[in-house]
Amino acid sequence: MYKFNVFTGTLLLIIAGLTGFAQPGPAQRKSIDKVAAVVGAAVILQSDIEQQYVKYLTEGGKEDDNIRCYILQQLLTQKLLSQQAIIDSITVTDDEVDDQIDRRMRYAINRMGGPDKLEQMLNRSILQYKDEIRPEVREQLVADKMQRKITEKVTITPLEVRRFFDAIPKDSLPTYNAEVEVGQIVTYPKPTRAEKEIYRDKAEALRLRIKAGEDFGTLASLYSQDPGSAANGGDLGFIDRGSLDKNFAAQAFTLKEGEMSQTFETDFGFHFLQVLERRGDQVHARHVLIKIESTPGSLARTKGHIDSIYTNVTTKRLPFSTAASLYSDDQETKYNGGVMLNPENAQARTTYIPTDKLDVSVFSAIDTMKVGSYSHPEIFTSADGKQGYRFFYLKSKTNPHKASLEQDFPKIKDVAMEDKTNRTVSQWFEKRRKTTYTKIDPEFQACESLKIWVKEQP
Incomplete structure (x- = not known):
């Protein structure tokens, strides 16, 4: 067909x-x-x-x-x-x-x-x-x-799913790899105003050097911490308003061509930018980014915070899903009860992840865990270079097996529905x-x- x-x-x-x-x-x-x-x-x-x-x-x-x-x-x-x-x-x-x-x-x-x-x-x-x-x-x-x-x-009804499954020749049933459902709670440092001020001052000093006559592109290449644009002198090319951080967009779309902004903060750190050209809802800009680094003090506060969350979860004072929605800083999982979604099947929003598709660090943390248990909070570095703490919850685990209606009903239902x-x-x-x-x-x-x-x- x-x-x-x-x-x-x-x-x-x-x-x-x-x-x-x-x-x-x-x-x-x-x-x-x-x-x-x-x-x-x-x-x-x-x-x-x-x-x-x-x-x-x-x-x-x-x-x-x-x-x-x-x-x-x-x-x-x-x-x-x-x-x-x-x-x-x-x-x-x-x-x-x-x-x-x-x-x-x-x-x-x-x-x-x-x-x-x-x-x-x-x-x-x-x-x-x-x-x-x-x-x-x-x-x-x-x-x-x-x-x-x-x-x-x-x-599709459960009876239709069963009929669909029963019609599959037994020697044609798929084999599913080992799969897990994994939850996580992540916390990142929340710097104080005084801790942030150090990095604002760094950005502001660079901005003033440019105002005094130094070349924007040269200083951006030397000091900007945006890996995507620093090598190009901070040049971001043309970017759409909708793809920008709201604070960045507010600056970029209020300046005239050639103007340079004041130093401002976004979730990425402290910036200043210069508008090179405007075309409707697109702006050609260059910027300098100074990231806010974790300090020993901010990391210590974060460790104490996640230890408290961990204690409340493991002593059953607070359900894991509730703790994730209240306290986790990971935007991709906190509104899903802390449970990760399978990145290979985003449309289905399934939480079952084959173990060979897990990030190596996640797999190492849960490999020896029992279902229903929690790993201890540990420091980690995110993909964008931010330090934080996290712990994992192993919600479920299945071994490699031939498809069965009892064990794999959600997946079989999806296939039957597609058919x-x-x-x-x-x-x-x-x-x-x-x-x-x-x-x-x-x-x-x-x-x-x-x-x-x-x-x-x-």
């Missing part, structure tokens, strides 16, 4: 097609101005397919004409969905379109190494390009919303294909993935 999904290519795919960027092999030889397919009132051009194919190649795919078949299949799917959306009065707002375009542009800018390089490749401004891709982005979002409407009432959803979408497409005019160019009629579309056309 085919799994139908709306094809939502990234911006680079469209960029590559429009500019002729990296079009090797067959992609160069294909005509780009003929009609590849008609579905209902919609026309799909060969150039639409070539744009998608170029993206596939630029992301490391191997040359394969069959990929064009799959691309056309997905474009046909998108057109059917978007046409039905018009009938059902399904729309998307301008804000939704803008948000999607902005996300794509940020990805493209980062991938190309900056807005100037992107504009050079496009041979037009980013604002012009945003206007050009707006209709296509809107259609993709409408099609996606239509697909969600088709499946919004799909539910039912796919069948619902497939049935919808079967009905629409039979009542929608479809014409496929002879070049694509031999495609295996398009057989079902070809046989329906007159």
Whole structure:
């Protein structure tokens, strides 16, 4: 059975097609101005397919004409969905379109190494390009919303899950690795005003040196503690208002071009910045960051704080989940009862994590623990270099095993639900294909993935 999904290519795919960027092999030889397919009132051009194919190649795919078949299949799917959306009065707002375009542009800018390089490749401004891709982005979002409407009432009962599982041949049952559910409570030092003042003074001294005539880029390269921009003289490139810390954004979007801010604080430390250019909701800025380091005093206070939390949890005065929501400084887990989510399956928000996917330091801490026990608070350094204390709670653990309904019901339910959803979408497409005019160019009629579309056309 085919799994139908709306094809939502990234911006680079469209960029590559429009500019002729990296079009090797067959992609160069294909005509780009003929009609590849008609579905209902919609026309799909060969150039639409070539744009998608170029993206596939630029992301490391191997040359394969069959990929064009799959691309056309997905474009046909998108057109059917978007046409039905018009009938059902399904729309998307301008804000939704803008948000999607902005996300794509940020990805493209980062991938190309900056807005100037992107504009050079496009041979037009980013604002012009945003206007050009707006209709296509809107259609993709409408099609996606239509697909969600088709499946919004799909539910699954425990009996259906059991029937789905029983239908799987026993020799085809998957094997699950050892999995754990792990909770953590994390605390970071809370420096006093006097402890912070040392780092504010460092940032302010650098700002005054620049005001006195020293070069901003040189001092940023030498002293800024932002690893992402220091090597570039503190240059952040163009950044969107929505992607910035609110305090940083407040400074960046109130200054005029060329102006330098006062020293200010964010969650990252103390900064000052200079605005180089403004383009609507984007600002080109450079900055210097001085991080607030932990002091022996602040670490000692943090250790005492987490020891108190640990005592309250282990003596059952306070449930772990409550302690996490009240006291943990880890924003990713504190509102989930302190329990970590599987990073490999973020959409399902599952808390079951294969042990081979755990961070090494987490695995080392829980490896010998018994279910229901807690590790002792220990100092650690986070991925962004912050020192703090944490302790872990081993909520559950399963050994490697063949899938069983009793042990793996949540995971099997997810798979069964996905299967039912796919069948619902497939049935919808079967009905629409039979009542929608479809014409496929002879070049694509031999495609295996398009057989079902070809046989329906007159």
